Amino acid sequence: xxxxxxxxxxxxxxxxxxxxxxxxxxxxxxxxxxxxxxxxxxxxxxxxxxxxxxxxxxxxxxxxxxxxxxxxxxxxxxxxxxxxxxxxxxxxxxxxxxxxxxxxxxxxxxxxxxxxxxxxxxxxxxxxxxxxxxxxxxxxxxxxxxxxxxxxxxxxxxxxxxxxxxxxxxxxxxxxxxxxxxxxxxxxxxxxxxxxxxxxxxxxxxxxxxxxxxxxxxxxxxxxxxxxxxxxxxxxxxxxxxxxxxxxxxxxxxxxxxxxxxxxxxxxxxxxxxxxxxxxxxxxxxxxxxxxxxxxxxxxxxxxxxxxxxxxxxxxxxxxxxxxxxxxxxxxxxxxxxxxxxxxxxxxxxxxxxxxxxxxxxxxxxxxxxxxxxxxxxxxxxxxxxxxxxxxxxxxxxxxxxxxxxxxxxxxxxxxxxxxxxxxxxxxxxxxxxxxxxxxxxxxxxxxxxxxxxxxxxxxxxxxxxxxxxxxxxxxxxxxxxxxxxxxxxxxxxxxxxxxxxxxxxxxxxxxxxxxxxxxxxxxxxxxxxxxxxxxxxxxxxxxxxxxxxxxxxxxxxxxxxxxxxxxxxxxxxxxxxxxxxxxxxxxxxxxxxxxxxxxxxxxxxxxxxxxxxxxxxxxxxxxxxxxxxxxxxxxxxxxxxxxxxxxxxxxxxxx
Numbered sequence: 081x082x083x084x085x086x087x088x089x090x091x092x093x094x095x096x097x098x099x100x101x102x103x104x105x106x107x108x109x110x111x112x113x114x115x116x117x118x119x120x121x122x123x124x125x126x127x128x129x130x131x132x133x134x135x136x137x138x139x140x141x142x143x144x145x146x147x148x149x150x151x152x153x154x155x156x157x158x159x160x161x162x163x164x165x166x167x168x169x170x171x172x173x174x175x176x177x178x179x180x181x182x183x184x185x186x187x188x189x190x191x192x193x194x195x196x197x198x199x200x201x202x203x204x205x206x207x208x209x210x211x212x213x214x215x216x217x218x219x220x221x222x223x224x225x226x227x228x229x230x231x232x233x234x235x236x237x238x239x240x241x242x243x244x245x246x247x248x249x250x251x252x253x254x255x256x257x258x259x260x261x262x263x264x265x266x267x268x269x270x271x272x273x274x275x276x277x278x279x280x281x282x283x284x285x286x287x288x289x290x291x292x293x294x295x296x297x298x299x300x301x302x303x304x305x306x307x308x309x310x311x312x313x314x315x316x317x318x319x320x321x322x323x324x325x326x327x328x329x330x331x332x333x334x335x336x337x338x339x340x341x342x343x344x345x346x347x348x349x350x351x352x353x354x355x356x357x358x359x360x361x362x363x364x365x366x367x368x369x370x371x372x373x374x375x376x377x378x379x380x381x382x383x384x385x386x387x388x389x390x391x392x393x394x395x396x397x398x399x400x401x402x403x404x405x406x407x408x409x410x411x412x413x414x415x416x417x418x419x420x421x422x423x424x425x426x427x428x429x430x431x432x433x434x435x436x437x438x439x440x441x442x443x444x445x446x447x448x449x450x451x452x453x454x455x456x457x458x459x460x461x462x463x464x465x466x467x468x469x470x471x472x473x474x475x476x477x478x479x480x481x482x483x484x485x486x487x488x489x490x491x492x493x494x495x496x497x498x499x500x501x502x503x504x505x506x507x508x509x510x511x512x513x514x515x516x517x518x519x520x521x522x523x524x525x526x527x528x529x530x531x532x533x534x535x536x537x538x539x540x541x542x543x544x545x546x547x548x549x550x551x552x553x554x555x556x557x558x559x560x561x562x563x564x565x566x567x568x569x570x571x572x573x574x575x576x577x578x579x580x581x582x583x584x585x586x587x588x589x590x591x592x593x594x595x596x597x598x599x600x601x602x603x604x605x606x607x608x609x610x611x612x613x614x615x616x617x618x619x620x621x622x623x624x625x626x627x628x629x630x631x632x633x634x635x636x637x638x639x640x641x642x643x644x645x646x647x648x649x650x651x652x653x654x655x656x657x658x659x660x661x662x663x664x665x666x667x668x669x670x671x672x673x674x675x676x677x678x679x680x681x682x683x684x685x686x687x688x689x690x691x692x693x694x695x696x697x698x699x700x701x702x703x704x705x706x707x708x709x710x711x712x713x714x715x716x717x718x719x720x721x722x723x724x725x726x727x728x729x730x731x732x733x734x735x736x
Contacts, residue, residue, distance in 0.1 A: 185240025265318035297536035349397035358699035362397035403438035412459030431654035445502025461513035477600030494578035563622030567612030604684035618719035636736035650674035657709025
């Protein structure tokens, strides 16, 4: 949402930043401390397993992969890593993935799949994987019907192993490679990509998994583990034999991406829509970042629509919406649409827009497991690491935000802020891929906690009310903990002053963020009662269940608390300058409006210093100005979202 009025006390919005067909979405922070927890879990699992892929269920998924690897002569580590990279060892309950692939090995063909939430009557799109056709090839090699390969885990894995082995024989004169590294080209071909960059990235990711190892508990409760093999080194000698295309980077050099990630550049619209109104234009604002505005945040979105549809929307100047990048689900392809020096209209908060880069990910929040693919996670992580290095952005969840962490700028906008990428985005895995810094670990006490539930084993009840009727979603890995009014399962779910002025309790609805603390968010501890932890959350105490400290990581950090002698202080949705800062300019001072939250004396919230400024961009091709204030603001972890407090209202201290 873009804020355009310069009228004091009434900063207005002219358009929403999602098309009308995304109504359900409009009602819809993890540090690398997670890496410590996951690594410890992997060590514990692998220490009791002598072979790769031993599952808790001896007849389960890992056993099927091991048996297929032995049957077709594929190294078990290779087959496990390919399956992990394609499906994260999930079968999606027999439904096609976002690229039309089926099962643990994501066997694909030319297919017609829903271009939406998978409901009857949804439009469809054709997914053309003509270079690959692994489903058809597996059917031929095993003399099995396609529908059996789609729905049966054992035959799906056998089919993938058979195809991978055949690709290896084709490249080695009818023989299977003996060294793991010599399977690199066969793995690249299995990607289905027709260009060398995409195929190479897939194979690189597979071999990274082989070297680093992986352990997951799947959505149906199976533990699958691949021990790390640090000495595994890929051989790229046979890549030329695949005769892949070599894509050229855009000739104008506009795509801003790491060298190992091919990005297309497709400019979003920048156009005046009404010749009589210079303030009516789309879809972003020109700027000169970081020379005049610091880029502090990267905001993770999902599209709530298709990749192609999102690209088309951002090219429509009447959409009044954009993001800097869009990432495709099926293969992690990246398209840049707005230069990072410019301000995209993506976050629904003008101050955050001015200081952030927005990345859209193809998918739907309530169907995250089907859309948030390993290829997408890895492409996104490569891109974010590159952008973080370019703009000196810390790789932590105070700076790598979900759209659901972005605060509404005014009281009227709080309830309508978006909640993507939603409860099923795997923040702990994503932050591991980002290689963020590990936070200091402190003894349990009245310090700070980072929310850190184990994504794979954390399966709270979640409902979806987007269609008008609330239905329970299938139990699945989730990234949040519920907060209650007391340290008991019988206590009511926490309310929220911005969503529920009447004080009614929160719900299990996916879009209801009043009672959910998300992986990576950091909060100050109020107290501990047995297996329950109370945290300061939105001006009140929220309690989450933390048995044996498994859902959080203790730490230290800076916190703010109201200055002495005041009963409570206000909270703001942006860090705008004081009125005096606008003197000598033609810019109307922007109003500073308190949100429907207060922080009472004695409450504490983790804090970071925030720049106090306003970026004035009101007309098409105007000379844009940054007004810098003298007032100090701090960014705080208020509730599900960040917010801001004035430095004059708080005292900052160290909590540990």
